[in-house]
Amino acid sequence: MREKKVxxxxDAASGKSSMRAAIFKNTIPDLTSRLSTTHSYEMENYKFFGSRSLSLVDCGGQHGFMESYLTDDGEKILFAHVSALIYVFEVTKLDSAGRPPELSLQYFSRCLKALGKRSPQAPVFVLIQKMDLIQPEKRQSEFDMWIxxxxxxxxxxxxxxAFGTSIYEDTLYRAWSAVVRILVPNLSDLTRNLGLLSQSCGALETAMFEKTTFLLIARSSVEEPVNHSLVSTHLLPDIYNKPVEDAGDATVALGQANRFEMISKLIKAFKHDxxxxxxxxxxxxxxxxSDxxxxxxxxxxxxxxxxxASAKEPRITPDAIVLNISHARPHFEALQAAAK
Ligand SMILES: Nc1nc2c(ncn2[C@@H]2O[C@H](COP(=O)(O)OP(=O)(O)OP(=O)(O)O)[C@@H](O)[C@H]2O)c(=O)[nH]1
Ligand SMILES: [Mg+2]
Structure with missing residues (x-):
């Protein structure tokens, strides 16, 4: 199916529409406070990757709306043909004993059951949002209590x-990149070919970003062992930990593990300004x-x-890299077109 429904x-006011605005409309985080609560659900189609479109259904979280999604008719409309479910909670809602609100847990459980019935293959991503409101030293423990x-x-x-996220931090891009990568069918082909492009450019590393959202789609380097904080790591699917074949020298691990998410966030802010x-x-x-x-x-x-690329190689100039990219372009266009 060329359209992917997500x-x-x-929970109400957990930050769902804010994420949608930040990721797909390039809205700066501070402006999301102007968003009003979502009534029932809003479905929007975004051109996403190749000829593929992403149909994002933003469901208002107030109790009345939640009940309407979980009726028999509501379930048939919402939960059928789903490619992924993103479920958001606000981290600050733990009670004094460190327990999430009972109603939030109940709705989550009921939504999982509805999804299991109508779209059993769909992966579920849990985002514990508004991490910026928690002191850094307490974030991991609060995240763990939720999980x-x-x-x-x-x-x-x-x-x-699960991911701990904040609209003000690159953690949001980490989580959403994981979601969109699940939706790209030939991810391993793309990854392998990025490795080859990287080699042909003599590069240290090459990465591919989706144009509108600037989310990371694929990278030439081997994914570092996943030891990020605020991610329930053992649940990440295999594709995140698979070594990249034929990537040669491009498999050097560079810098900070979250550098791509930081790049997504910085470029989006740069484009906005x-x-x-x-x-x-x-x-x-x-x-x-210099380096x-x-x-x-x-x-x-x-x-x-x-x-x-490393600046130690004087032959590798930006012009040479651009030339190599232009040679590879038709090949990547064909790869995208072939994605079923
Ligand atoms: N501090 C902080 N505030 C956030 C974050 N994400 C969203 N918000 C704020 O939370 C408030 C509610 O956000 P919405 O995106 O409207 O929440 P929602 O989940 O769509 O709510 P419903 O539509 O009622 O279900 C807004 O004022 C946002 O600015 C975050 O990561 N950190
Ligand atoms: Mg909303």
Whole structure:
């Protein structure tokens, strides 16, 4: 199916519509406080990757709406043909004993049951949102309390993949990149070919971002062992830990594990600010620093590629990287078109 339906559900005021605005409409976090509560649900189609579209269903979390989704008719409409469910809770809602509100747990459990009945293959992503409101040293323990309670209520160890997130931090991009990567069918082909492009550019690392959202789709380097905090790691599917074949030297692990999410966040903020000075859309970025050379440019009509090379190699200039990318472009366009 070329259209992928993603349900965005969870407690009222937990931040669902804010995420949607930040990721898909480039709204800056501070402006999300102006959003009003979502009445029933809003479905929007976003052109997403290749000819694929993502149909995002943002479901208002107030009790009356939740009850309406969980009637027999509501279930048939909402929970059928779902590719992924994103379920959001607000981290601050734990009670003094460290327990989430009973009603939140009940709705979560009922939604999982409805999904299991209508779209049993759909993966579930739990986002514990508003982490910025918790002191850094307490974040992991509060996150763990949520995950423990949610696991207890659904009675299954591997029922969901969870992330601690904040609209103000790159953690939001980490979580949403994981969601969209599940929706890309030929991810391993893309990854392998990025490895080859990386080799041909003599690069240290190459990554592919979706154009509108700037979410990370694929990368040439091996995923570092997943030891991020605020991620329920053992539940991440295999694709996140698989070594990349044929990636050669490009498998060098570089810098911070969250560098791609930081790049997503920075480029989005840059694009937002650049609009104040120019009506031209963002096209590309080149940097020649003392220790690395960086090129970020369009790869296909729906993606950007980021290539990073060592500045110790004087032959690897931005122009040479751009030339290699232009040679690889038709190949990546064909790969995207072939994705079923
Ligand atoms: N501090 C903080 N505030 C957030 C975050 N995400 C969202 N908010 C704020 O939370 C409030 C509610 O956000 P919404 O996105 O409208 O919540 P919702 O989940 O869509 O709510 P319903 O539509 O009623 O279900 C807004 O004022 C947002 O600015 C976050 O990560 N941190
Ligand atoms: Mg909303």
């Amino acid at each position: 349900l965005l559900m969870g 423990k309670a949610l696991k207890q209520i659904c009675g299954q160890e591997d029922a969901f993949i 650049a609009r104040r000075f120019s009506s031209e859309p963002f096209d590309s970025l080149r940097m020649e620093m 690395f050379t960086l090129v970020l440019t369009s790869l296909t009509p729906t993606s950007y590629v980021l290539v990073i």
